Amino acid sequence: MSLPHLDCLPNEKAADKLVLQTLEDYATSHPHIDILEAGCGRRWPYKLDGFDYRLTGIDIDAEALRIRKEDVGDLDEIVHSDLHKARFGEAQFDVIYSSYVLEHVYGVDALLGLFHKWLKPGGLLVIKVPDYQSVYGLITRMTPHKFHIFYKRYFRGLRNAGKPGYGPYPTVHERAIARGPFHEFLSSNAMTMLQERGYGTLPGMQKHVSNTIGALTFGAYAGGHYNLLYISQKA
Numbered sequence: 001m002s003l004p005h006l007d008c009l010p011n012e013k014a015a016d017k018l019v020l021q022t023l024e025d026y027a028t029s030h031p032h033i034d035i036l037e038a039g040c041g042r043r044w045p046y047k048l049d050g051f052d053y054r055l056t057g058i059d060i061d062a063e064a065l066r067i068r069k070e071d072v073g074d075l076d077e078i079v080h081s082d083l084h085k086a087r088f089g090e091a092q093f094d095v096i097y098s099s100y101v102l103e104h105v106y107g108v109d110a111l112l113g114l115f116h117k118w119l120k121p122g123g124l125l126v127i128k129v130p131d132y133q134s135v136y137g138l139i140t141r142m143t144p145h146k147f148h149i150f151y152k153r154y155f156r157g158l159r160n161a162g163k164p165g166y167g168p169y170p171t172v173h174e175r176a177i178a179r180g181p182f183h184e185f186l187s188s189n190a191m192t193m194l195q196e197r198g199y200g201t202l203p204g205m206q207k208h209v210s211n212t213i214g215a216l217t218f219g220a221y222a223g224g225h226y227n228l229l230y231i232s233q234k235a
C-alpha cells in the first residue's frame with residue numbers, strides 16, 4: 001500500500017491543539033459524548049469545558065490510577081485492567097483516545113479490533129504513538145529498558161522516571177501500529193483517516209544525531225520527527 005505524504009507539526013502542543021479542535025468539533029454536533037482514555041496514566045491534556053462528556057479511564061498501572069484519582073480527579077469512571085481484558089460494550093464510546101500506550105502493548109492487532117468494536121458508528125479513534133519508522137523508534141526498540149529509564153532521568157530530567165506510576169514503561173512497539181499496517185487496519189474496517197501528522201523533535205545534539213542516522217538510512221527511518229498522531233473515524 002502506498003502511503004500519503006506525512007505532514008509534520010512543529011511540536012506536541014500543536015498536535016494537542018489539533019486533537020482538542022477535533023474533539024470540540026465532534027462535541028459541538030453531539031449533545032453528550034462518552035470518551036474512553038485507553039491507558040490513561042496520570043494525565044489528560046484537554047479541557048472540554050462547556051461540553052457534556054463522560055470520561056472513562058482504564059489503565060493496568062494501579063499507582064498511576066491512584067495518582068490520577070487523588071491529584072487530578074477528572075475521571076468519571078476508573079477501570080483497573082489490562083486493555084485486552086476490558087469488558088466494554090459494543091458501540092459504547094464516541095471517542096477512544098490512546099496516547100503513548102500502543103508501543104507498550106502486545107497484540108496491537110487484537111486491541112485495534114477491540115477499539116473498533118467499542119466505538120459507536122461515526123466515533124473517533126485518536127492515537128498518539130512513537131513512529132515505528134523513526135530513528136527514535138528504532139533506537140528505542142534496540143535498547144534495553146534500563147537505558148530508557150537512564151535516558152528519561154538524565155537526558156530529559158524526569159526525576160521520577162522508572163518509579164511506580166511513572167514511565168517509561170517497557171517497550172514492545174509492534175509493527176502493527178506503523179503507518180502501513182495501520183492504514184490497512186483502517187481500510188479493512190471501513191474507517192477513514194481524518195488527520196495524520198508527524199511531530200516531536202529531539203533536543204540539541206540528539207536532533208542532529210537523529211537527522212544523520214535518518215539520512216544514512218536513505219529516509220527509511222525518519223530523523224526529523226519521532227511521534228505520530230492518527231485521528232480516524234468509524235464508518
Ligand SMILES: C[S@@+](CC[C@H](N)C(=O)[O-])C[C@H]1O[C@@H](n2cnc3c(N)ncnc32)[C@H](O)[C@@H]1O
Binds near residue numbers: 081104
Ligand atoms: C507512557 S504511559 C502514557 C500515559 C498517558 N496516556 C499519557 O499520555 O501521559 C503508558 C500507559 O499505558 C498503560 N498501559 C500499558 N499497557 C497497558 C495495558 N495492556 N492495558 C492498560 N494500560 C496499559 C501504562 O500503565 C501507562 O499508564
